[in-house]
Amino acid sequence: MDAQTDGFTCATTDRGNPDPMGVYSGGVDLTSLNSCDPIVLNVYFWGINRPNGQNDFPNRADHVLCGVANLNILYNEFGIYFKYRGFEEIDSPTLPNDEDGYYVLEQVIDYFNMVTWATNEGFRKPDAFNVYLFGWAGFGGGIAPNLSGSTHCGVNSSGISKVTLVHEIAHNLTIKHTRSSTEHATRDINDPNFNADTAGDAVVDTAANNGFRDNSCACYPFVDLTTCSYIGFEEDNVGDLYQIFPIDINNAMGDAYPCRQIHLTTGQGIRAREALIADVQGNFGPTLTTIASLYEPYAGEYYVTGPEPNPYNPPLFQPGFNYRFLECSCNCPEPSPYEDVSFSYTNNSLLTISKDNTGFSSITHPNHSAIQIDLDLCEPYGQNTRRCYDNWNKAADSGTVTKFEDNVFNNNVTITQKDSLTINNPNFIDNLPQGLYVIDKNYNDGSTNQTVIQKDNN
Ligand SMILES: [Zn+2]
Structure with missing residues (x-):
């Protein structure tokens, strides 16, 4: 088999044993989700290189960010959020007679050997979902x-920004493939043949089917790939016709690979949530974090005081959310803590970012603004506008001094332009003669600041 032409199939085997008692409701009603119980999970990415440090994916870091956005766009609907904790490239060890090392995984066992090696080397975050990005695999x-709850998966480096990532994370969250030879077509719970709640993926709102892909021809005999619609008349093992619609063929856990989309059903999302809440294996608990973490940058630094570093790396926020950075005001040379909502803010957005934005370097936190994230949270979470950053420590680029000659605010003024050196001189105001002044300062981020000075005779 040519590994590089089969970059989309999944080697995860569905767990055969029945679900543990009392964990899964089998629910399919989105309104049953409790918006007071958001689940935030840390996720960390490892890019595997060849032993010589080389790889074939120069845009891997950007694709990771696409993947983070996809995870949130898909799972936020179910009250599951992913906090991006970082991406690191690591060189595979040299393996006997294998110059590519773990960069190319020949067999399934090689993946698990790689995870063992990575864990021993410290290339595994105990408090996060760990995604290992190999080159490609046989x-x-x-x-x-195929455990009932695991926190690592492997994704080929060309699949990070595609369905593959959300698919493997779904397996971590106990979601199985939608195909099964034993699940019956009926969705009528009064039909004696109804078994959708226990057979196959045990999710009722995914249609029964015994697999769309025929591996012997690597083809899809009963799927029209141009419309992703089902064109077969196949029966389940009690003789009922399968009822399959394009939305079923598009499912991220299906095997109509050319038709898959970043889509899961409500029942699959509820199953993931229930797995996280029950945490039968105890693996998920350490990966949990807070809503507040979503308001923290994943890279870069805030300017606090002194000269601006050159080059300056501004704080960057993860893609996949709708952000508005709202004009705010407080004594906050550093962003106010998430819990502190004493700052004032307006509805004027200095920067608006959509969840589909892929200009990752543009998702930053403008000075004099607070972060609003469009999270669907319940009342006890309070306002979704947090962390006012209102810093006036930067040196001004230029300014003006307006002197009111009559010592009252009228039109009898003298206006003087000042350069950066003069306007930033700490003795500048002390040196002004007696009188009434307005000082305007202009900053390189476009902001302006105005102060009134009454200089007495002294
Ligand atoms: Zn799979």
Whole structure:
């Protein structure tokens, strides 16, 4: 098999044993989700290189950010949020007779050997979902352990920004493939043949089917790939016709690979949430973090005081959310803590970012603004506008001094332009003669600041 032409299939085997009792409701009603119980998970990415440090994916870091956005766009609907904790490239060890090392995974066992090596080397975050990005594999595009709750998976480097990542994370969250030879077509719970709540993926709102892909021809005999619609008349094992719609063929956990989209059903999302809440294996607990973490940058630094560093790396926020950075005011040379909502703010957005934005360097926190994230949270979470950053420590670029000659605010004024050196001189105001002044300062980020000075005779 040519590994590089089969970069999309999944090597995860569905767990055969029945679900633990009392964990899954089988629910399919989105309104049953409790918006007072958001679940925020840390996620960390490792890019595997060849032993010589080389790889074939120069845009891997950007693709990781696309993947982070996809995870949030898909799972936020179910009250599950992913906090991006970082991406690191690591060189594979040299393996006997294998110059590519773990960069190319020949067999499934190589993935698990790689995870063992990475864990021993410290290339595994105990408090996060760990995604290992290999080059490509003989077994397909992705893999996750078939446990009822695991926190690592492998994704090929060309699949990070595609369905493969959300698919393997879904396996971590106990979501199975939608295909099954034992699940019956009926969705009528009064039909004696109804078994959708226990057979196959045990999710009722995914249609029964025994697999769209025929591996013997690597083709899809009953799917029209141009419309992603089902054109077969196949029966389940009690003789009922499968009822399959394009939305079922598009499912991220299906095997109509050319038709898959970043889409899960409500039932699949509820199953993921219930797995996280029950945490039967105890693996998920350490990966949990807070809504407040979503208001922290994943890279860069805030300017606080002194000269601006050159080059300056501004704080960057993860893609996949709708942001508005709202004009705010407080004594906050550093962003106010998440819990402190004593600052004032307006509805004037200095920067608006949509969840689909892929200009990652533009998702930063403008000075004199607070971060509003469009999270669907319940009342006890309070306002979604947090962390006012209102810093006036930067040196001004220029300014003007307006002297009111009659010592009252009228039109009898003298206006003097001042350069950066003069306007930033700490003795500048002390040196002004007696009188009434307005000082305007202009900053390189476009902001302006105005102060009134009454100089007495002294
Ligand atoms: Zn899979």
